[in-house]
Amino acid sequence: AQSVTQPDIHITVSEGASLELRCNYSYGATPYLFWYVQSPGQGLQLLLKYFSGDTLVQGIKGFEAEFKRSQSSFNLRKPSVHWSDAAEYFCALAGGYQKVTFGIGTKLQVIP
Amino acid sequence: DADVTQTPRNRITKTGKRIMLECSQTKGHDRMYWYRQDPGLGLRLIYYSFDVKDINKGEISDGYSVSRQAQAKFSLSLESAIPNQTALYFCATSDRDSSNQPQHFGDGTRLSIL
Numbered sequence: 713a714q715s716v717t718q719p720d721i722h723i724t725v726s727e728g729a730s731l732e733l734r735c736n737y738s739y740g741a742t743p744y745l746f747w748y749v750q751s752p753g754q755g756l757q758l759l760l761k762y763f764s765g766d767t768l769v770q771g772i773k774g775f776e777a778e779f780k781r782s783q784s785s786f787n788l789r790k791p792s793v794h795w796s797d798a799a800e801y802f803c804a805l806a807g808g809y810q811k812v813t814f815g816i817g818t819k820l821q822v823i824p
Numbered sequence: 825d826a827d828v829t830q831t832p833r834n835r836i837t838k839t840g841k842r843i844m845l846e847c848s849q850t851k852g853h854d855r856m857y858w859y860r861q862d863p864g865l866g867l868r869l870i871y872y873s874f875d876v877k878d879i880n881k882g883e884i885s886d887g888y889s890v891s892r893q894a895q896a897k898f899s900l901s902l903e904s905a906i907p908n909q910t911a912l913y914f915c916a917t918s919d920r921d922s923s924n925q926p927q928h929f930g931d932g933t934r935l936s937i938l
Contacts, residue, residue, distance in 0.1 A: 716866075744925065746925055753931065753932075754931050754932070755828070755916070755928075755929025755930050755931050756867075756914070756929045757929070758927055761925065802866060802867070804925070806925045812869065812925055814867040814868075815866055816864055816865060816866040817866055
């Protein structure tokens with residue numbers, strides 16, 4: 713079975729501070745991994761994806777994520793958070809054929 | 825215009841009613857998906873379609889049906905709605921090289937079953 717765990721349901725950071733959102737996965741082989749962002753009242757938008765190769769992946773809006781096989785993790789990072797980054801973030805895994813599993817999401821609050 | 829359009833955006837209805845949610849896309853993608861989102865559960869796949877006339881069950885298909893009338897259209901039906909189908913529903917699309925990962929989402933339909 714495959715699974716995705718986002719251990720932090722809510723995170724609050726100050727504007728300008730760095731951000732790291734955690735994602736751990738369980739899968740028997742190398743998975744495809746994704747991060748999405750959801751702003752209120754909108755659908756999900758793909759931030760970045762990891763298929764293979766370089767384990768540090770650059771995405772849109774200044775985000776990056778690092779795949780660490782030894783830790784079964786794919787954490788999302790941003791060096792300096794902007795107020796517009798406040799949203800809910802979802803990690804997802806594509807493992808078995810036609811099967812994509814989403815985490816439950818992390819809500820990010822940005823304070824001035 | 826949005827790439828993936830869902831109608832209606834909001835719907836309130838009663839138990840036992842038949843409901844249809846529509847999705848249309850201008851991306852030209854072959855693959856379309858229906859998800860539901862519930863607080864604390866993330867997104868769960870209801871049905872997906874890789875091409876016109878191709879229909880596949882997802883992890884929570886019971887109580888739902890779909891129709892892929894054309895490449896651009898994928899509708900979701902609740903034949904006899906029940907309160908635990910109250911949720912936020914998303915349609916999504918992807919192209920053939922996406923490893924079955926949804927790439928473009930609609931803005932969602934908020935459905936309430938009383």
